[in-house]
Amino acid sequence: MSEPLLTVENLQTQFFTEEGVVRAVDGISFEVNEGEIVGLVGESGAGKSVATSSIMRLVENPGEVVGGTVRYRDEVLVGFEEGPDGERRRSPEMLSEAEMRTRIRGREIAIIFQDPMESLNPVFKVGDQLREFIEINREVSKAEAREIAVDMLREVGIPEPEERYDDYPHQFSGGMRQRVLIAMALACEPNLIIADEPTTALDVTVEGQILDLVRDLQAKYGTSFIWVTHDMGVVAEICDRVNVMYLGEIVEQAEVDDLFYDTKHPYTEALLRSIPRPDQTVEELNPIEGVMPEAINPPPGCRFHTRCPDAREVCRRAHPAYQDVTGDEPPHRVSCVKYEDVGYEDSDPLETAATGAFGGGLVEARGESDE
Amino acid sequence: MSRAVARHDEEQVDYGETILSVEGLTKHFSQGSGLLSSIFPKPKVKAVDDVSFDIKKGETLGLVGESGCGKSTLARTVLRLLEPTDGAVYFKGENLAELSGEAVRNHRKDMQMIFQDPQSSLDPRMKVGPIVEEPMKAHGLYEGEREERARELLEKVGLDPHHYNRYPHQFSGGQRQRVNLARALAVNPDFIVCDEPTSALDASIQAQVLNTMRDLQREFGLTYLFISHDLSVIRHISDRVAVMYLGQLVELAETDELFENPQHPYTDALLQSIPVPDPRAEGRRGVLEGDVPSPIDPPSGCRFRTRCPKLIVPAEYDLTDAEWANVRRFVRAVDRRTFEASTGRAIRAEFFADAEPRGDAAAVVDESIEAILEDDWDRAAALLTESFAENSVCAEEKPAYHVEPEYGRGEHFAACHLHRTKRAD
Numbered sequence A: 001m002s003e004p005l006l007t008v009e010n011l012q013t014q015f016f017t018e019e020g021v022v023r024a025v026d027g028i029s030f031e032v033n034e035g036e037i038v039g040l041v042g043e044s045g046a047g048k049s050v051a052t053s054s055i056m057r058l059v060e061n062p063g064e065v066v067g068g069t070v071r072y073r074d075e076v077l078v079g080f081e082e083g084p085d086g087e088r089r090r091s092p093e094m095l096s097e098a099e100m101r102t103r104i105r106g107r108e109i110a111i112i113f114q115d116p117m118e119s120l121n122p123v124f125k126v127g128d129q130l131r132e133f134i135e136i137n138r139e140v141s142k143a144e145a146r147e148i149a150v151d152m153l154r155e156v157g158i159p160e161p162e163e164r165y166d167d168y169p170h171q172f173s174g175g176m177r178q179r180v181l182i183a184m185a186l187a188c189e190p191n192l193i194i195a196d197e198p199t200t201a202l203d204v205t206v207e208g209q210i211l212d213l214v215r216d217l218q219a220k221y222g223t224s225f226i227w228v229t230h231d232m233g234v235v236a237e238i239c240d241r242v243n244v245m246y247l248g249e250i251v252e253q254a255e256v257d258d259l260f261y262d263t264k265h266p267y268t269e270a271l272l273r274s275i276p277r278p279d280q281t282v283e284e285l286n287p288i289e290g291v292m293p294e295a296i297n298p299p300p301g302c303r304f305h306t307r308c309p310d311a312r313e314v315c316r317r318a319h320p321a322y323q324d325v326t327g328d329e330p331p332h333r334v335s336c337v338k339y340e341d342v343g344y345e346d347s348d349p350l351e352t353a354a355t356g357a358f359g360g361g362l363v364e365a366r367g368e369s370d371e
Numbered sequence B: 001m002s003r004a005v006a007r008h009d010e011e012q013v014d015y016g017e018t019i020l021s022v023e024g025l026t027k028h029f030s031q032g033s034g035l036l037s038s039i040f041p042k043p044k045v046k047a048v049d050d051v052s053f054d055i056k057k058g059e060t061l062g063l064v065g066e067s068g069c070g071k072s073t074l075a076r077t078v079l080r081l082l083e084p085t086d087g088a089v090y091f092k093g094e095n096l097a098e099l100s101g102e103a104v105r106n107h108r109k110d111m112q113m114i115f116q117d118p119q120s121s122l123d124p125r126m127k128v129g130p131i132v133e134e135p136m137k138a139h140g141l142y143e144g145e146r147e148e149r150a151r152e153l154l155e156k157v158g159l160d161p162h163h164y165n166r167y168p169h170q171f172s173g174g175q176r177q178r179v180n181l182a183r184a185l186a187v188n189p190d191f192i193v194c195d196e197p198t199s200a201l202d203a204s205i206q207a208q209v210l211n212t213m214r215d216l217q218r219e220f221g222l223t224y225l226f227i228s229h230d231l232s233v234i235r236h237i238s239d240r241v242a243v244m245y246l247g248q249l250v251e252l253a254e255t256d257e258l259f260e261n262p263q264h265p266y267t268d269a270l271l272q273s274i275p276v277p278d279p280r281a282e283g284r285r286g287v288l289e290g291d292v293p294s295p296i297d298p299p300s301g302c303r304f305r306t307r308c309p310k311l312i313v314p315a316e317y318d319l320t321d322a323e324w325a326n327v328r329r330f331v332r333a334v335d336r337r338t339f340e341a342s343t344g345r346a347i348r349a350e351f352f353a354d355a356e357p358r359g360d361a362a363a364v365v366d367e368s369i370e371a372i373l374e375d376d377w378d379r380a381a382a383l384l385t386e387s388f389a390e391n392s393v394c395a396e397e398k399p400a401y402h403v404e405p406e407y408g409r410g411e412h413f414a415a416c417h418l419h420r421t422k423r424a425d
Helices: A048-055 A097-104 A126-138 A142-155 A174-187 A204-221 A232-238 A256-261 A266-274 A313-317 B035-039 B071-078 B101-110 B128-138 B146-156 B161-165 B173-185 B203-220 B231-237 B255-260 B265-273 B321-336 B344-351 B359-373 B377-387 B417-424
Strands: A006-017 A020-032 A037-041 A063-072 A075-078 A080-082 A088-090 A109-112 A192-196 A224-229 A241-246 A249-255 A322-324 A333-335 B018-029 B045-056 B060-064 B086-091 B111-114 B191-195 B223-228 B240-245 B248-254 B401-403 B412-414
Touching: A006 A048, A020 A048, A020 A063, A020 A241, A020 A249, A037 A048, A037 A232, A048 A063, A048 A075, A048 A192, A048 A224, A063 A080, A075 A097, A109 A174, A126 A142, A126 A174, A142 A174, A174 A204, A204 A232, A204 B265, A224 A232, A232 A256, A241 A256, A241 A266, A249 A256, A249 A266, A249 A322, A266 B203, B018 B071, B018 B223, B045 B071, B045 B086, B045 B223, B045 B248, B060 B071, B060 B231, B071 B191, B071 B223, B101 B111, B111 B173, B128 B146, B128 B161, B128 B173, B146 B161, B146 B173, B173 B203, B203 B231, B223 B231, B231 B255, B240 B255, B240 B265, B248 B255, B248 B265, B321 B344, B321 B359, B321 B377, B344 B359, B359 B377, B401 B417
Parallel strands: A037 A224, A037 A241, A109 A192, A192 A224, B060 B223, B060 B240, B111 B191, B191 B223
Antiparallel strands: A006 A020, A006 A063, A063 A075, A080 A088, A241 A249, A249 A333, A322 A333, B018 B045, B018 B086, B240 B248, B248 B412, B401 B412
16 A cells, blocks of 8 residues: 555644633544545534644644654654753744645645635635636736636536626635535545535535536546535545544544444444435434533543443443454554453443443433433 | 314314315515515515425325425414415315405314424423313313313323323323324314425334324324325325425325325435435436536526426527537536636536537537636626526426326326426327
């Protein structure tokens, strides 16, 4: 197998707030290979968006990337080393802000956000925004850039591209604006596109159109994607490999088929059981009990143990290692003590909202009670 | 203690009987106000146009459609939070559309609504207990036992009754939606309109709230009109489902029937567009093209016809299915200008390689290709639309048919002319 395009190792991003340090992304590792769509899935607050902005080095105050490595081909986007006094400092290989801007963002790695209206400037014409972007990043003349822009608009399925070139963003529908952003992301032929919930704000028929478009374009240009979403349907539809995030950590990583059919982590399993299905009648939904705890004060041991139906005493003490459990290629990594030799089998079941072990049959749907 | 939540109904409607009946309900909005627009009136937005359906006591009617199709306007007009332009809404036999303001207010205690955003529908400066008591006060009900009832309701919706004195910001999104549920139940309503109640919630929390809503329905004999754009949620919660497109109902059937045997091309397209949480599910076929037309000037006849993959061939042309499919693809491409004009031969090769129309249809295609080569796209588009799209039965008549259901025995309404032959026999 070829070298990965992007490697993320033990990435940590923290927010220094008045209430304390929020460990929004806490040591995640994954890689993206050439021509692959890698999913990053989780509920709100899991840290998906912080993870992607950390890769692009777009985290804003009070947030800061505090550790780990992000390597894109031979470039070090994020890197740290130990100083003489044992303190952590930026490694000298790490690209400067100017290098990130001129060499990486847009040209090598592009990003598409959820809300297309916020990514487009409302007072400039759509076509001109696209043209300017191409002009700056591809060093072509204005006229050439305009031609490329019109071609890109046609490519992503904007009707009457010559006429629509002179429209303003508000004259476009939500789906068309998202197409423009895809055109913009593709315009500089990047090797990797980070798509942060790009179809979440769209209607299902429009979402279908966009997913089809992305698949076609991906086949044509061989672009890799990191696809951030909370929708398991979209994951199943488009991703090759998936990372499941919970409270700042990746808890499971597998090929898409294995994730659905050979699920290893109790959180992934619970998530899959809790969603209603469009293709079959589900009589009773099995919700995950409770709510995701605050990242400012995560539970000790395994972070999911407070809501986990399989939780045992040991889950509260031992922080599970994130490891491959199948030995196959590509690996199926899980972070759960069930797959470790730390005495899960002999441990006593834990009384949580989800296990209802000592509920005496009186299991009320009161899972969200936060006491 | 349970006395406080016990039902007290004067005008009881039995289970399975119609509790709400909507007939030809229409809501048009005028655009702009003031002197100028009264002199130069702008065209009206036809948000809801001639919608009819019944809801039976104890059932959940799901209402599904894409944003802007008029779901929320319909719901608000049913509750008369908006004045209907035309049509009638019978609730327990009385026409709400004709009642005076006072009489409608009296009825409001039987009909409640839950909104999408649990945050903005709760007053941040009120504690949740008083929030739940508010509707009781407004209707002068449960004097003296309001606090007890509020605590009891909080428990019923799955919250801790001790949270009576907390503020909305101290709860999570799912818990806030539970407070909304408790408030809606406070006046012991029969009918609740739920407008995207779980759309703002995460998957795992959504399941908790949906389960609670179902339990409450069974316990209190509630009737829901459940609005959502999420077909998975609709399938889970509904007994019957109505599909809305551009202000009108296109299909209404029992849930299994609608999902397993959809009879309207729009429903079919919707169902095929949903990403299924199963990587082994077969790939989607034929996603809808184009955007929803404007509700200011909706298409004549069937409103879906401009995007319909099954548009019926006009009677005067004798075309095979393949020829007609090519013609429609060509019409759409010209309309959207998705290709560049090169030569007549190239255009033919691109669109009519496998089947080229003959006769009158061929003449129209030839003329429009000439127009394109002269760079007169507008003339070509107009010619094609006039000759093909506007001539179809889909453009001439508003469809309304009843189909024999394959699943269950409930009525199956489908507004599609493909069923017109079935009516004849």
